[in-house]
Amino acid sequence: xxxxxxxxxxxxxxxxxxxxxxxxxxxxxxxxxxxxxxxxxxxxxxxxxxxxxxxxxxxxxxxxxxxxxxxxxxxxxxxxxxxxxxxxxxxxxxxxxxxxxxxxxxxxxxxxx
Amino acid sequence: xxxxxxxxxxxxxxxxxxxxxxxxxxxxxxxxxxxxxxxxxxxxxxxxxxxxxxxxxxxxxxxxxxxxxxxxxxxxxxxxxxxxxxxxxxxxxxxxxxxxxxxxxxxxxxxxx
Numbered sequence: 726x727x728x729x730x731x732x733x734x735x736x737x738x739x740x741x742x743x744x745x746x747x748x749x750x751x752x753x754x755x756x757x758x759x760x761x762x763x764x765x766x767x768x769x770x771x772x773x774x775x776x777x778x779x780x781x782x783x784x785x786x787x788x789x790x791x792x793x794x795x796x797x798x799x800x801x802x803x804x805x806x807x808x809x810x811x812x813x814x815x816x817x818x819x820x821x822x823x824x825x826x827x828x829x830x831x832x833x834x835x836x837x838x
Numbered sequence: 839x840x841x842x843x844x845x846x847x848x849x850x851x852x853x854x855x856x857x858x859x860x861x862x863x864x865x866x867x868x869x870x871x872x873x874x875x876x877x878x879x880x881x882x883x884x885x886x887x888x889x890x891x892x893x894x895x896x897x898x899x900x901x902x903x904x905x906x907x908x909x910x911x912x913x914x915x916x917x918x919x920x921x922x923x924x925x926x927x928x929x930x931x932x933x934x935x936x937x938x939x940x941x942x943x944x945x946x947x948x949x950x951x
Contacts, residue, residue, distance in 0.1 A: 738935045751855065757937040768842075768942040769881070776937075814881060823935045825871060830880040 727752045728820045731829025738805050746832045748815035749797040755817045758798045759826070761788060762809045771811075772802070773777055805836045839864055842931050842943035850949045856917040859946045863885030863910050870894075870912040871940065872904060875926040880884050884927075886936070894936075916948075924950045 728733035728751040738744050748758075774790045775782045775798065782789050788801040802809055812833050816826040843862045849856050859938035870882040871894075883896040904914040906918050910914050910931070916923055930940040 759939075761942075768944050770942070771939050774939070817885075818936060821895075823893065823937075824888050825883045825936050826940070827883070827903070828873075828881040 726753050727817050727827045729815060729817050729827050729829045731815050731832060733832060734830065735835070737815055737835045737837060740805060740807060742805055743803045744805055744809070744836075746813055746815070746834070747797055748798045748799070748817075748829050749795075750817040751796065752817070752820055753796060754821040757818055758789070759816050760792060760800050761814045761816070761828075762811045763814065763831075765785045769814060779808060797800075799805075802834075805834075807836050810834060810836045839866075841928075842929060843932050844927075844929055844940050844943040845923075845948050847944065848947045849917050850951065853919055853921060855919050857948060858913055858915045858917065858926045859927055859948075861912045861914075861929035861931075861943055862886060863912070863929075864941055867931035867933055867941075868910055869934055869936070869938070870906060870910065870930045870936055871930045871936070872912070872914050873930065874898075875945070876924075881928070883950060884914065888934070910932075919950045922949050924948060 731748045756777040762767040762772045763769040791798045812831045815829040869888045873881045886901040888893040890906045906912045928943045928945045930936040930942045931942045
């Protein structure tokens with residue numbers, strides 16, 4: 726089954742700087758990697774995802790990169806703003822086929838104005 | 839479209855009692871997954887239901903059970919509550935599979951005294 730490690734567990738950046746969160750996975754057959762953002766007291770929301778047939782995907786200030794050889798994927802947030810402060814979770818399918826997602830333990834991002 | 843809804847939002851129970859939580863998915867979504875969220879363990883998968891059948895199961899004791907109705911609404915039940923069951927219970931719905939976007943509900947905050 727899949728094992729997803731997420732680092733760092735906490736991250737503080739100055740407003741306007743970039744933030745990078747990295748996740749590693751164990752199952753080379755994994756093919757779907759979503760990132761969720763959970764603001765304090767709110768539900769997790771998908772912010773971006775990537776499938777294994779592409780190496781990078783961007784959506785405005787957010788990008789995700791995937792390195793299948795090294796089995797890791799990263800979330801990049803540029804020009805951070807205070808509203809980016811939240812807990813971010815990465816995930817990957819538990820194993821091949823129609824299986825549930827395994828989530829990383831989360832990264833608490835604080836953007837300091 | 840209305841989002842995923844969960845009831846009740848808050849529950850306080852005592853050890854040994856049982857509890858039933860409810861989740862209504864987005865209209866047209868047939869897959870409902872349940873997660874337990876705690877500060878130390880992050881999001882842990884409980885089970886997934888699709889077309890009234892349990893399709894996947896996480897590593898939780900048999901005290902945790904669930905079901906899904908023909909309208910895709912789902913319930914989970916926890917019997918013989920323990921202090922360690924205190925957590926935020928989130929459900930998420932998707933169209934069909936775990937690699938379709940999962941939309942989370944607001945969660946039910948369960949406190950066991």
